[in-house]
Amino acid sequence: MSCRAFLVTAPASGQGKTTVTAALARQARARGERVRVFKTGPDFFDPMIHEVASGESCHQLDLFMGGLAHCQALLAEAAREANLILVEGVMGLFDGKPSSADLTRAFRLPIVAVIDGSAMAQTFGALAHGLASFQPDLEFAGVIANRVASERHAAMLFESLPPQIPGLGWLPREAAITLPERHLGLLPAAELADLESRLDKAATALHFDASQLLDWEGPGDVAQAVGRASARYERPDVGLKPDPRLSALQGQRIAIARDEAFCFIYPANLDTLRALGAELAFFSPLHDATLPACDAVWLPGGYPELHAARIAANEGMQLALLAHASAGKPLLAECDGMMSLFETLVTADGAMHAGFGLLEGGALMQGKLAALGLQEAALPEGSLRGHSFHYSRADTPLVPIAHGTNPNGGATTEAVYRVGRSTASYIHFYFPSNPAAVAALFRA
Template sequence: MMNARAVLLSAVASGQGKTTVTAALARKLSRAGHRVAVFKTGPDFIDPMLLGVACGASVDVLDLWMCTETQCRALLAAAAASHDYILIEGVMGLYDGLPSSADLARRFGVPVLAVLDVSAMAQTALALARGLRDHGPVPWAGIIANRVASAGHAAMISGAASADLAVLGHLPRQSTSLPERHLGLHLPSDLPDLEARLDALADALHLDDAILAALPPLAADDIAAPAVPPLLAGKRIAIARDAAFAFIYPANLRTLSAMGAELAFFSPLADQPLPEHCDAVWLPGGYPELHAAQLAAGRRWQTSLRDAVARGLPLWAECGGMMALAQTLDDGHGTRHAMAGILPGHIRMGSKLAGLGSQAWHHAAGELRGHTFHYSQFDTDLVPQQHCQRKDGRDGGEAVYRHGSVQASYFHAYFASQPQAAAALFLGTP
């Protein structure tokens, strides 16, 4: 029986504090003994990691285009069957993007909980909330006022509420918050005091439990994730995973396992060589530029990769993984670091976004969907074997390179969108 109550936390724009409030609410509900599942709307790696620490479980993304509607339904159904609350953090503003967070809320009947930065307003917050609710319209849960200055400020906002525009709670302005950098928030591994920060946020969050508990249960379809063929049965895939290569969707690991692959992890930052008896390698994205000196000093991981490629092992390298395979990496601070030297070319970090948005790779085995988000450039004489296509159908997507047994791109693939194409990456087939 499904009794989970779900809310989608959204806002008028980015920067309103959605991640902070979602993390605070997840930690508060979890500490109260509730089983809490958290999702993130849209392509994202970092926010789900932080939210996963807040709720104590892995966090999947929900994206009607990248993940497909069927995958989203299956994820929500599984969560609703085993949790008391489902929190979905939106992306950008409520109606931004195609599909938007509002589209997701309407498609699955999830009420919107608006996170509003009220640091420069009071009663006007209710007018903004009414506009957010009625523009779509969307199913509605209420408001959480963020960055509240005082108890009096909170009282002014709650005093303007009505039965149809309820204020579920507020979060006072915080002297410390979750820090950011060029690709978003810091990784949990970079924040040794993250647990304390999350507990402090949960303590600071004022919540009307009665209003939250009165929300109707989510009407989730009782469906399972689509079955996948055992295309990788008997294959052992080496996967880089550490602070430099941390951008891994949980769904990607599940998809590889469901296709029969054995997953073996290693850490280039710890200079670990590839695990023994591997049939293929995956270097996911991450922050190699922040750890370039340490990666450059590692000889065992570089040598083992070069040996694997020389033996013809299929290697899929995406974004940060591709950067680590280049000859050098310019970290943007005037230092050039030697990388594995498997791909001819050089990486230059920049101060502006060089690629952003959802894209599709029209692979021979089917359309593999994903996204791109990077600040660096790859200067290479390699001729792309193909280019991805932007979500809106325009050309100009990321290049996909093939060099021997290596395939590499700035494109981050969501394997569950097309398992056959994902399997081909590790079988060495075109």
């Protein structure tokens, strides 16, 4: 089965590429195709939307966090199952190191650029020309105009395009299809009761001729592109699944927090734990008074600051987590998971709430971004890669066992704390970056 793959990108963040990508995926499903969507870069919100839109899990394709071999394996697996693969880029096409342009170059993915045309006319063509010509070795399939006022406005935008750049379609400006946001990004899919309706409306509103992509004559067959991928970002220790010799979590049961407050979970992290032999059990720190029977606990990120009062009131969960840690069992807390473990949590309105109390100190929400960037931390178990993105800061006397480093020389260098077998950091770790280290972290 032939599978076509495209990168959906933009000149900057905020152009609407998530909405357009989701609409394209929804249209493909309506045509009876099987579509897989991937997200470039570290992001939790967009993949949640794409999972609902496509009906399939949405994984990351990130040349830093996972490496080329990992991305290669994910694409190859998807190409065996799907007719169409859409990869949503991160920020602008050329932003970051590695960038969305680096990813499309590695796999020769044709580019579909989403450009917000709401406040422009003929300049639309100049912007499209710049994207297509800035690095001429990239394949440029065309552009989709977003937030268009009318059919006449769309015609004006496309008339400005150079003849070699196709205008593939346009999406009108409608409040009914706009995806609402919060300080960290889009609202989580689970909080959008009308998400299915919004996606259906977006797919219906998108003026798009699917044959323009499905009949694309460029190197869009992902099976061929995967075979030709460059080794520029090769991580020889990383593939789709851990080496069978690393099945060190066989027979181990890991309890994973998953609810409204703890929802930032990469699907690839769950795949890695299962491939290492672990049994996964999910629980809610908000609603459950006890932990499931387990050998280790993982508290991923999310929004504990929005549910601080409920965390403070759940004395049963506090005692269960304290008992788990006191027994010397492994626990990993990431970003907002770490915030919930401090003695106190101060919300944006200045109110102080009790946390679960496993870590000395407190977390304080701020009105501005505190840290953002890719991270790699050298832990005693091995180096793990991931990213950091938060509005809070930690005030703790704990002495870090390690600090993250930013591959691009950015200022973010997150601390990693350890108390007994409990490890906590603002870093959202990407488990496929080092399955052996993950196994050592969780092994009882």
